[in-house]
Amino acid sequence: MSTYAIRSTLRPLAERTDQEKASRYRAAGIVIALVGLMAAAAAAVASVVVADEAGNADTLAWTFGLGTAAFAAIKIGIATTLIGILVRLWLRVDAIKSALPGLKSSSIADVGTRPGDVETAYGPATVTNSAPEKLAIHRMAERMWLPMIAMGPMVVVIGLGVAIAQSGETDAGTFSDLAAVVQGSQFLGEGLLLAGIAFLLGTILSSLRSGGAEVQEAAGVSVKTLKMPPSAKAFVGLMAAGLMVAMAQFVGYLVATGQDDPASWFAWLGPVREFGLGLILSGIVLALYTIGTVIGFQFDRLSQIIREGR
Amino acid sequence: MEAATIKQFDVEVTSRSPGYNLPQKAGIRLWLPMLVMALMAFPAAVILGIVRADEISTGGSAETIETLRQVQSGVMMVAFASVFAAISFAIARILGQFRKGGGDLQEASGRRVVTLRMPATAKVFLATMMMAMMTLLGAAVLHFVFAADVSGTASSLELSEERFTVLEGVQRLGIGMYLAAITLGLATIAQVLRFQATRVRELTAEEVRPQAI
Numbered sequence: 001m002s003t004y005a006i007r008s009t010l011r012p013l014a015e016r017t018d019q020e021k022a023s024r025y026r027a028a029g030i031v032i033a034l035v036g037l038m039a040a041a042a043a044a045v046a047s048v049v050v051a052d053e054a055g056n057a058d059t060l061a062w063t064f065g066l067g068t069a070a071f072a073a074i075k076i077g078i079a080t081t082l083i084g085i086l087v088r089l090w091l092r093v094d095a096i097k098s099a100l101p102g103l104k105s106s107s108i109a110d111v112g113t114r115p116g117d118v119e120t121a122y123g124p125a126t127v128t129n130s131a132p133e134k135l136a137i138h139r140m141a142e143r144m145w146l147p148m149i150a151m152g153p154m155v156v157v158i159g160l161g162v163a164i165a166q167s168g169e170t171d172a173g174t175f176s177d178l179a180a181v182v183q184g185s186q187f188l189g190e191g192l193l194l195a196g197i198a199f200l201l202g203t204i205l206s207s208l209r210s211g212g213a214e215v216q217e218a219a220g221v222s223v224k225t226l227k228m229p230p231s232a233k234a235f236v237g238l239m240a241a242g243l244m245v246a247m248a249q250f251v252g253y254l255v256a257t258g259q260d261d262p263a264s265w266f267a268w269l270g271p272v273r274e275f276g277l278g279l280i281l282s283g284i285v286l287a288l289y290t291i292g293t294v295i296g297f298q299f300d301r302l303s304q305i306i307r308e309g310r
Numbered sequence: 311m312e313a314a315t316i317k318q319f320d321v322e323v324t325s326r327s328p329g330y331n332l333p334q335k336a337g338i339r340l341w342l343p344m345l346v347m348a349l350m351a352f353p354a355a356v357i358l359g360i361v362r363a364d365e366i367s368t369g370g371s372a373e374t375i376e377t378l379r380q381v382q383s384g385v386m387m388v389a390f391a392s393v394f395a396a397i398s399f400a401i402a403r404i405l406g407q408f409r410k411g412g413g414d415l416q417e418a419s420g421r422r423v424v425t426l427r428m429p430a431t432a433k434v435f436l437a438t439m440m441m442a443m444m445t446l447l448g449a450a451v452l453h454f455v456f457a458a459d460v461s462g463t464a465s466s467l468e469l470s471e472e473r474f475t476v477l478e479g480v481q482r483l484g485i486g487m488y489l490a491a492i493t494l495g496l497a498t499i500a501q502v503l504r505f506q507a508t509r510v511r512e513l514t515a516e517e518v519r520p521q522a523i
Contacts, residue, residue: 019507022318026500030431033493040486047479051472060475067482074489081496088503095507102514103419264367267379271359274386278352281393285345288400292407299411303418 008142009207010083014090025084033077039070058167061179065163068186072156075193079149082200086207093211096302100219105309115222122297124227131213132225134206137236141202149200152193159186177257180266184253187273191246194280198239201287205232208294216301221310226297235286242279249273319505320427325519327413328425330406333436337402344396351389358382373462376470380460383474384453387481391446394488398439401495405432408502412509420518426505432498438491445484449477 043066050056115127126132159182166178209225216223249272256265304310322328330338362378364370409425416423456473460466 019504023500023504026497029493030497033490037486037490040482044479044483044486047482048476051475051479056475063479070482070486071489074486074493077493078489078496081493081500084500085496085503088500088507092503092507092510095510099510099514261367264363267363267366268356268359271356271382271386274390275352275356278348278389278393281397282345282349282352285341285348285393285396285400288397288404289341292400292404295404295407296411299407299415303411303414306415306418 010086011090014087019091023084025080029077029081033074036070036073043067061167062163065160069156069160072153079197089207096215097218103306122293123229125224128223131217138206141199145196145199148192148196152189155189156186176262180253180256184250188246188250195243212298224301231286232290235283238279238283242276245276321424324423327417329410333402334406337399341396341399344392348389348393351385355382355386376467377457377460380453380457384450387446387450391443412506421513421516429498429501431494435491435494442484442487449480
């Protein structure tokens with residue numbers, strides 16, 4: 001495994017963290033999200049205030065940009081909190097590794113489960129004598145979350161800059177072209193950010209898999225690992241589809257800038273850009289569901305090791 | 311059940327695993343229906359958008375175009391409310407796995423079962439999520455009501471435009487609240503992980519309960 005991949009799972013950071021202390025990532029995540037929520041509220045209030053004014057297009061231009069940037073800020077808060085969760089997961093692995101020998105039943109000797117496939121209450125699992133190799137999709141998630149989370153806000157901020165420029169524009173054609181660039185770029189940025197969050201969830205799944213195997217290997221018992229559930233496969237498919245739609249809508253908006261009547265383009269591109277985000281969000285639901293399933297499986301396995309010693 | 315405080319955590323002590331609490335049971339049951347609803351509503355909103363685009367490009371009536379705008383936005387809000395609800399319920403399900411699994415593990419070890427009481431972040435998560443859902447669904451219902459109210463007159467179209475702008479702002483606030491609620495739900499998971507890592511280290515030093523031997 002490359003050094004970068006190890007770093008991106010935040011294992012080394014967890015080793016330097018005092019588990020007794022409250023997570024600074026958790027606190028930072030909440031603060032960033034609240035700042036984003038305040039910005040979203042400011043954009044909402046500004047929109048409502050000018051709703052009945054005739055020449056409100058300039059205000060609505062910057063409130064759209066600010067509102068979308070505010071959502072990006074809250075998503076950065078979510079990503080920061082997920083980083084805190086990732087660090088805590090490794091601290092949990094270390095805690096269980098140190099406690100398990102003292103909790104494990106010694107009444108039954110580990111006769112060793114034969115390596116192969118087994119059925120569990122949480123789905124099919126594999127039994128091995130040592131920790132299994134990382135899945136390709138997990139390696140990808142570990143490499144991709146940081147670039148996505150870095151690129152997303154940059155694109156959103158560029159869109160916000162264009163929105164501010166748009167609000168001062170007097171030529172109707174240029175105003176419309178800039179509106180297209182704002183919407184396309186900001187929703188591409190949102191898509192990249194959500195994809196970053198999805199990759200972070202993939203990295204959490206990877207860490208749960210590696211950490212669970214590490215705990216079992218250290219306890220000297222056979223390593224049971226849940227096979228990739230269908231929900232995880234659907235998560236990958238939805239996220240990839242959503243990211244492609246986010247890129248396609250950006251291209252669509254760029255094409256719309258060259259049209260004589262962009263209104264009809266805006267009419268279908270608006271729902272399409274939100275559909276792209278909806279696909280990634282649906283993928284995130286399935287990732288969270290999979291995380292819940294894996295955690296349930298791991299507790300079940302730990303309880304089995306404690307009760308039976310194998 | 312006994313209330314206690316260990317190492318900065320408010321906990322409850324029991325002899326058996328406490329299982330899921332009510333919001334976690336709701337999370338387990340509701341995440342999938344919400345996801346299915348979202349997966350139906352998002353494409354429906356896209357289809358309405360395409361129909362509206364066709365009306366615009368073929369010179370359709372202003373009334374139809376404005377009505378479709380309100381309906382399409384309403385359906386999109388139902389989609390977002392559903393998908394964010396699904397995320398919130400999936401987070402509640404994860405918290406349930408931690409609560410039940412942590413209890414089962416302690417029970418299997420023969421020690422007393424110490425469970426974290428619902429943290430403040432979890433309570434605010436639930437309240438904010440419900441407010442956000444009501445905001446988005448309220449906005450969706452108003453979109454449908456305003457769509458039914460559109461007529462071909464200039465004043466009606468202007469009024470619909472104003473109403474649309476107000477609802478856009480309200481939706482923005484609703485989505486922001488939902489995202490903030492999700493942050494708090496995840497912050498609760500981080501807190502539970504911290505508690506469980508502390509608790510599992512304590513277990514080995516603790517006496518096995520006589521009835522468990």
